[in-house]
Amino acid sequence: MAGSASMLCLIILTFFIPPLGVFLISGCSADFLINIMLTILGYLPGHIHAFYLEYVYYKNREAVMADPAPGVYSDRIQRGGQPNYGSIP
Known part of the structure; x- marks a missing residue:
């Protein structure tokens, strides 16, 4: 339930900013x-990307084990917020 509530709040926040x-x-x-x-170039492209x-x-x-999504450059988003225990920098 808490995950659904945070997702809904994030969607509402993203709708405005x-x-x-x-x-x-x-x-x-x-x-x-x-x-x-x-978002600077146009409000709609910013929404679609977000x-x-x-x-x-x-x-x-x-x-x-998710395949990498095209056009996503953040490792945090690619992992779904899960910690990366498998690599040593």
């Missing part, structure tokens, strides 16, 4: 900067 919704799921990443530029990133994020939260 797309870059803020992207920032909450990706942090300060390339996806966040791309979304700022798309909702796509949120879709990938929540889809990958439920997946065990």
Whole structure:
């Protein structure tokens, strides 16, 4: 239930301010900067990009091994917010 409530709040927030919704799921990443530029260029492209990133994020939260989504540059979104225990920097 808590996951559904946070998802709904994020969707409502993204509807009004797309870059803020992207920032909450990706942090300060390339996806966040791309979304700022798309929102400046036009409000609709910013929305489309933000909702796509949120879709990938929540889809990958439920997946065990998800394939990388095209056009997503944030590892946090690609992993669905799951920690990356498998690699050593």
